[in-house]
Amino acid sequence: MKVERVKGTRDFLPEEMAKRRWVFERIRETFERYNFHEVLTPTFEYTELFKLRSGEEVVKQLYAFLDKGGRDISLRPDMTSSVARLYVASFQTAPKPIKWYYIANMFRYEEPQSGRFREFWQAGVELIGSDKVEADAEVIALFTESYLATGLEDFTVNIGDRVLLDEFAKMLGVKDDIGLMRLIDKKDKLTKEEFVKALRDIGLSDEGVEKVLSLVEIKGEPNEVLPKAEELFTSEEAKAEIKRLYELVDLLDAYGVSKWIRIDLGIARGFDYYTSVVFEAIAPNDLGIGSIGGGGRYDNLIEVFGGRPTPATGFAIGIERLIPILERKGLIPEVKLRPDVYVIPVGEELGVRKAAIEIVSALRRAGVETDLELTGRKLRKALDYAGRLGVPHVVIVGRKDLESGNVTIRDMETGEQKVVKKEEAVGELMTLLGL
RNA sequence: GCCGGGGUGGUGUAGCCUGGUCAGCACAGGGGACUGUGGAUCCCCUAGCCCGGGUUCAAAUCCCGGCCCCGGCCCCA
Incomplete structure (x- = not known):
């Protein structure tokens, strides 16, 4: 059938x-x-x-x-x-x-x-x-x-x-x-x-x-x-x-x-x-x-x-x-199907997963097209995925950073990373995106 | 409704003429090597002959019918 x-x-x-x-x-x-x-x-x-x-x-x-x-x-x-x-x-x-x-x-x-x-x-x-x-x-x-x-x-x-x-x-x-x-x-x-x-x-x-x-x-x-x-x-x-x-x-x-x-x-x-x-x-x-x-x-x-x-x-x-x-004739503009920001929780802990969701939600409410890593794949694979899609910015949310209240923002183009306070992540990303 | 060309994993293809190796390859997907740092490499896994019938010891391969796709005709509100 x-x-x-x-x-x-x-x-x-x-x-x-x-x-x-x-x-x-x-x-x-x-x-x-x-x-x-x-x-x-x-x-x-x-x-x-x-x-x-x-x-x-x-x-x-x-x-x-x-x-x-x-x-x-x-x-x-x-x-x-x-x-x-x-x-x-x-x-x-x-x-x-x-x-x-x-x-x-x-x-x-x-x-x-x-x-x-x-x-x-x-x-x-x-x-x-x-x-x-x-x-x-x-x-x-x-x-x-x-x-x-x-x-x-x-x-x-x-x-x-x-x-x-x-x-x-x-x-x-x-x-x-x-x-x-x-x-x-x-x-x-x-x-x-x-x-x-x-x-x-x-x-x-x-x-x-x-x-x-x-x-x-x-x-x-x-x-x-x-x-x-x-x-x-x-x-x-x-x-x-x-x-x-x-x-x-x-x-x-x-x-x-x-x-x-x-x-x-x-x-x-x-x-x-x-x-x-x-x-x-x-x-x-x-x-x-x-x-x-x-x-x-x-x-x-x-x-x-x-x-x-x-x-x-x-x-x-x-x-x-x-x-x-x-x-x-090439008159239809190319469309962007990738998010502007991709948030990757690292590890299984509930606290990490919730922190990632909080950032994703705040970004979405601020009007940023944001995606959350949902498959549980490892950081390496998740970055690979983001890279293939051409996502410009990734937020890595992991236990190590969170212990001091931080998350990591990675520029996928240059590979440069910046550790910021979790609360400041949204503002920082908006600036990076020129919003 | 008619005519021509096609249909092989998700995608693109080799094999078909000349029937007979586990249906090959590439990309994509999942996992691992590598438990928090990408695009590389290696390994493993997933997954296919459009459907039905016939011929044959044996059919992706030959024959018939159907379905679908591409294109043409008819028609176009």
Whole structure:
């Protein structure tokens, strides 16, 4: 009988936890500066909740099971459904907008591969109750700033638009608009020839193919490519949406994040609930990691969940995709897992052991990260241990010193030792540590 | 769900093709040489062939199935 981890899950060891926590903290601080507030919903919901949003076919991606009461339950595949449920149930009459954030684990029943696990973490926000372009700008600015807060600078936030994509499918008169969008979404993975062939395969005419090729050209600096969009689209609805995009990039300029903003009308980001602006962040890397986060506007979802029609927008940052990139770039600070002081009692006498504990306790209360030798190993081995760990200061508490009320403080770097009164040990160590 | 490559003490590995020495080595861990002074040295100890079945006198080694890991596809909320 062997106990193993469940497929697609991971154990996080102290060193990695410290790094992850550092990343979470940078993101959390940024979210809070934008006045988003943290919420947490249950790890699992009725499977129905997730079906409601995305239809039956999502079930195969869900980590779903029947509980002992026969309830059809799924671990959350993301936070948006739960947040929408919470909003509909209890916050419809709350002052708008609602600005919530979360940092939590999500679950998807998929084959694990690079940057992809069955349990993974996302940090995201939802802004509910504003259909204004200001809300999109606020969210996209925060999205950008969140990456910047982790030290990442080599990335772009690419903005697309579902209204324009839908309009585009209408213009072409294709039946399989989902197929078209999937194809457009993965254009970068194909050569131009393959792309054209695939377009013909779904029934596009030469003219249609030409139009798609012009669409995917609308990619780059907003001020360079948005005029091209104006040429391509003719309907009033599309014109209005393009105007909105112009405003959006203008506002993002005021936020001071234009440097990272690009337009890419080929972005679709899933096919279920986004209704207008969509966006994703891409950071160049050699790890095979694509998007490191994304989001968009979803103005219909609340209604689907039984609420009054309410506009909303949000994003999620994929932690498992971000961290390897940060690590590769050396942006996550090294973490210290050793104590600053290590106290070694020498000998078995109760008095010695208690004296050691008293020093450890006093140091800990004074805010010093302190460890006590707990295995009963001999002084030689204990010093060896402290040396390997890189502990800077060791306190040796032994009967000989204690008889005259003293303990010994050893500097592990130089090997210099100092005998001090037991009562003065804490003060002395604080000075040595510069506290 | 599909495809490719893997799985040997805690970690990293040799052995596998060509079946047959107590499954070797390094690091890590515990103890001792050394009963109050570290990183050295020496000695000892702990600990392994992913699981199940098959072939064989004999399986880590060959065959089948499963599980898991790495990567790709599909899909990506």
